Amino acid sequence: MSIRPATRTTTRAAPQPKAERTKERVLREALSLASRVGFTGLTFGTLAEQAGISKSGLFAHFDSKEDLQIQTLHVAEQMFVERVLSPAVKEPRGVSRLKRLFDGWMDWIHSGTVPRGDILTAAAFEFDDAPDGPMRAAVVEGHGKMHGTIERMARQSIEEGQFSRKLDPAQFAFEFLGIVHAHHHVRRLLRTDLHARRARAAFERLLDSSHP
Amino acid sequence: MSIRPATRTTTRAAPQPKAERTKERVLREALSLASRVGFTGLTFGTLAEQAGISKSGLFAHFDSKEDLQIQTLHVAEQMFVERVLSPAVKEPRGVSRLKRLFDGWMDWIHSGTVPRGDILTAAAFEFDDAPDGPMRAAVVEGHGKMHGTIERMARQSIEEGQFSRKLDPAQFAFEFLGIVHAHHHVRRLLRTDLHARRARAAFERLLDSSHP
């Protein structure tokens, strides 16, 4: 929200509070809309309608649809950090931190508040076969960061003696993300929460076979 | 290919070979196109261009875009059965059959021929958040069949004494499909084949922890 648009290259003026307030409101609506219809379905027309603003009025805040998508994605990432990552990092390093991350992620997926569902994983699914572009790059970068974070946590678990020294942290991260993504996918495809326990069981199995 | 369109409800006439030849060719092009741009990107305009036929000429074979998508999907499913499922079922029941299924699936994903990549998993990803409709229903049905098949193979592995009696076949199927889907996703997102070995390692780990 505090990101200044790249177009504001002229003598940086003092913040225009009015603009920032509307932009914040619009981005909130954009997040809600994108979590229902995806980032591709995040249309200027529908967003304008939902935010109670004119279509062309949106262009005062976003240079293009791509710009709108990326800014909305960043808001979502910020929320993910606040709600999932930060609480996890407060746990002591090692397995308990990994467990907290997984639990928090599950809660994030099933959260009743905006954004509904795991909008970041949804974005990754949506843009994995998209042509190159800033949005795809942003999604790939987010995935890389997440993979790195989990890998690091796995490595720390080895150092703490909770994971076997033979464990490959990158392999662990791949499987961790795989479980989350598989759950996300089945949940959306079958429109049921029944598979949360399957994901948990898979995670437990992953932890079991990682122990020394 | 042999599917007679539902519209042909009048006194079933003798087959019109010309139409069937064209339709077969068009469906081949549709499969190629859909594996590159997805089923949503499978457009009458671009398909017409690629197949060397006029846009309106396509409507002689397909009632609507949905009809086109579903028929293309069925062709892909048929190919999957021929190339992956049938060879696997030729193996003796039990673990070897499961291994053959997994290996065949991996080969199918990396196959250089049309369709490129796992178009069925791609369809599942594409329509998991789509509004209800015939195409989504077809995708869900395909997923259900696949899940059931793997579940059955896991159950047979238990009966053969190769899997532990405590194993939950449905959990096994969830994780099997999860590995394939995770691989598919990462492969598309990062545009690299490096993660095939990660998927294989995950599958080996799944088998290991399923043994009695």
Next chain:
DNA sequence: TGAAGAATCGCACGATCGGTCGTAGCATCG
């Protein structure tokens, strides 16, 4: 070969998309 009917085409439609532009109103600040 010629008639019947299927296969295909050209053309146009209404909707929706991302995006532009000129302008009016209003918030901000000297």
Next chain:
DNA sequence: CGATGCTACGACCGATCGTGCGATTCTTCA
């Protein structure tokens, strides 16, 4: 308070989408 310039608006554009329709060409078979 009044000038400045940001914010928001309505109208509009060109492209593309799925689809309908009447005309035309080609296949098939008696």
